Amino acid sequence: MAGDAPEFGNAPSFITDTLMTHAVSEDKKAITITFGNFTNALVPNGPPVSVRTFTVVLPLKNVPAGATLTGGLQGVTVMQPGTSAMLIFRAGGVSHVFEPLLGPGETDSFTKPINIAVPERGDLRMTIIVALEGSPTDPKAEAVVNVTAVDLEIGPPQPPLQV
Numbered sequence: 001m002a003g004d005a006p007e008f009g010n011a012p013s014f015i016t017d018t019l020m021t022h023a024v025s026e027d028k029k030a031i032t033i034t035f036g037n038f039t040n041a042l043v044p045n046g047p048p049v050s051v052r053t054f055t056v057v058l059p060l061k062n063v064p065a066g067a068t069l070t071g072g073l074q075g076v077t078v079m080q081p082g083t084s085a086m087l088i089f090r091a092g093g094v095s096h097v098f099e100p101l102l103g104p105g106e107t108d109s110f111t112k113p114i115n116i117a118v119p120e121r122g123d124l125r126m127t128i129i130v131a132l133e134g135s136p137t138d139p140k141a142e143a144v145v146n147v148t149a150v151d152l153e154i155g156p157p158q159p160p161l162q163v
Contacts, residue, residue: 004062005027005028005029005062006029006060006061006062006063006064006067006118006154006156007027007028007029007060007061007062007154008024008028008029008030008031008058008059008060008061008124008152008154009024009058009059009060009061009123010024011059012056012057012058012059013057013058013059013123014055014056014057015055015056015057016053016054016055016056018035018036018037018038018054019035019036019037019038020033020034020035020036020038020054020056021033021034021036022034028061029153029154030071030151030152030153030154031058031151031152031153032149032150032151032152033056033149033150033151033152034148034149035054035146035147035148035149038052038054038128038130038146038147038148039052039144039145039146039147040052040085040130040131040132040144040145041132041142041143041144041145042083042132042133042134042141042142042143042144043142044139044140044141044142045139045140046134047134048133048134048136048139049131049132049133049134050131050132051129051130051131051132052129052130053127053128053129053130054127054128054147055125055126055127055128056126057123057124057125057126058123058124058126059123059124060118060119060122060123060124060154063118063119063120063121063154064120064156064157065120065157066117066157067117067118067120067154067155067156067157068115068116068117068118068154068155068156068157069091069092069114069115069116069117069118069124069152069153069154069155070113070114070115070152070153070155071113071114071150071151071152071153072111072112072113072114072150072151073087073089073111073112073114073128073147073149073150074109074110074111074112074147074148074149074150074151075087075109075110075145075146075147075148075149076108076109076110076145076146076148077101077102077108077109077110077143077144077145077146078108078142078143078144079102079143079144080135080138080141080142080143081135081138081141082134082135082136082137082138082141083132083133083134083135083141083142083143084099084100084101084132084133084143085100085101085102085130085131085132085133085143085145086098086099086100086101086130086131086133087099087101087110087112087128087129087130087131087145087147088127088128088129088131089112089114089126089127089128090126090127090128090129091114091116091124091125091126091127092116092117092118092119092124092125093119094116094117096112096114096116098110098112101145114150114152118154126150128147128150130145130147132145
């Protein structure tokens with residue numbers, strides 16, 4: 001039955017103070033969250049460490065055991081030498097830590113893959129944490145990370161691996 005397919009609800013049931021918009025696909029199997037102000041920054045002679053978080057609760061319907069949530073988390077950054085950044089994506093009770101934030105070939109933007117099991121019942125509780133650490137030798141070194149979007153899609157249950 002088409003009405004029994006896994007899907008996202010129309011609107012989040014909880015959002016922190018971060019400005020965001022979202023769009024659910026017509027078939028309700030995908031969602032895009034676009035951020036307007038999810039930025040974390042270190043400024044010259046400011047605090048040496050800065051943390052910014054975002055949390056949203058997305059209603060889910062008809063999610064079978066073993067269903068997957070895949071997609072990506074995108075953003076841009078400017079990092080001066082000696083500064084560092086870490087991003088944590090947590091959803092469905094699973095955390096993905098991206099440290100260092102910029103991987104090989106990434107210089108000023110990033111896309112981090114997401115692939116987790118979907119909670120079988122209820123809702124998807126998702127938190128993103130961006131932590132910045134200043135240079136211990138240069139208090140004027142600056143860093144900025146702007147998380148721009150999250151794209152997620154509910155996929156069917158995956159068959160167990162045959163070993």
